[in-house]
Amino acid sequence: MSTPTEGWHGWDAYARFYDWENAQTVGRRDVRFWADLAGRADGTVLELGCGTGRLSVPVARKARRFVGVDRSAAMLRKLRARLRRARLTARASLVRGDIRELPFRADRRCQLVMAPYGMLQSLLSDDDLAATLHGVARVLAPGGTFGVDLAPGLPRWGEYARRVGLRGPMSGGRRVTLIESVRQVPGQGLTVFDQEFVETRRGRRKSYPVSIAFRTLSVPEMIERLEAAGFAVDAVLGGYRQEAWSPDAEIWVVIARRR
Ligand SMILES: C[S@@+](CC[C@H](N)C(=O)[O-])C[C@H]1O[C@@H](n2cnc3c(N)ncnc32)[C@H](O)[C@@H]1O
Structure with a gap:
């Protein structure tokens, strides 16, 4: 498969399987962290890349x-x-x-902007990251919080080809098998997931290819970009339960404040 040239490529095709896959991978491990942060924000909460709402629904309940x-x-x-099912459309x-x-259009309205689940890693160039950080700085009120999490280990993933990752039932009487490949593109700092979701229903088999790319920066690089965009970094944590940061932590959480 070719390498996605934009971080938003692939997500439309992925939408059909996103909840099925994530229920078995990330699950709800970060939900409480983001919902608590939203509960402490005294105003509007903006989620960048809200997707199918894995976090948006619990966050909207608190915001x-x-x-x-x-x-x-x-x-x-x-x-x-x-959101309709959860009766949250009035406030979300x-x-x-x-x-x-x-x-x-409105500047300085948000009290919290969240970039969860490696969202900033969907920005595949420095220009894209700078444009996004600039926009976040514009919409955040002075003193408002910018929460970011990052999966720093992606560049260290070993490459593999067509490995059966997950399989099991999905809604509507379907069964799904995920066949996954991982490629590293070191020159560009990219990790590419080439996935094939094979769906069977009543004996019919259909294949859905999805390719998604992520770019990983180190913590010092990310902090430097945040500071250049007008943020002060208050904390770098090694997980969603306030764990101390360590270079091998699976997740890095950065809490920054709009200066
Ligand atoms: C990893 S998913 C996260 C979804 C949700 N926040 C969660 O935690 O489950 C990333 C989402 O970002 C969206 N996305 C990627 N690049 C984007 C861009 N440049 N602008 C807006 N959305 C983007 C994708 O469509 C996808 O829904």
Whole structure:
């Protein structure tokens, strides 16, 4: 498969399987952390790359007002249905747009902007990261919080080809097998996941290919970008339970403040 040239490539195709896969991988391990942060924010909470709402629904329950932005119409469709079912549409709004050009006219309105689940790693160049950080600095109120988590280990993943990752039942009487390959593109700092979701239903088999790329920066590099965009970094943690940061922590959580 070819390497995605944009970090938003692949997510429309992935939407069909996103919840099925993530229920078996990340699950709910970060939910409490983000919901607590939202509960402490005295105003609007903005989630960059809200996807199908794995976090948006519990966060919107705690937030005074919730706004989610995502470029994928297919992901947002699922989240809209979720918000309706949870009766949260009065306080939550969704915007289809690109986080590199935040589609909001009003400046300094948000008290919390969250970039969860490695969201900033979907920005495949320094220019994309700078544009996004600039936009976040614009919409955050002075003193407002910017929460970021990163999966620093991606460049160290060993490459493999067509490994059966997960298999099992999905809604609607379907069964799904995920066949996954991982490639590193060291020159560009990219890790590419080439996935094939094979869906069978009533004896019919259909294959859905998905390719997604992530770019990983070190913590000092990310801190330098955040400071250049107008943030002060208050904490770097090694997990969602306030663990101390260590270079081999699986997740890095950065809490920054708009200066
Ligand atoms: C890893 S998912 C995270 C979804 C959700 N926040 C969660 O934690 O489950 C990343 C999401 O970011 C969206 N995305 C990727 N690049 C984007 C961009 N440049 N602008 C807006 N959304 C983007 C994708 O469509 C996808 O829904």
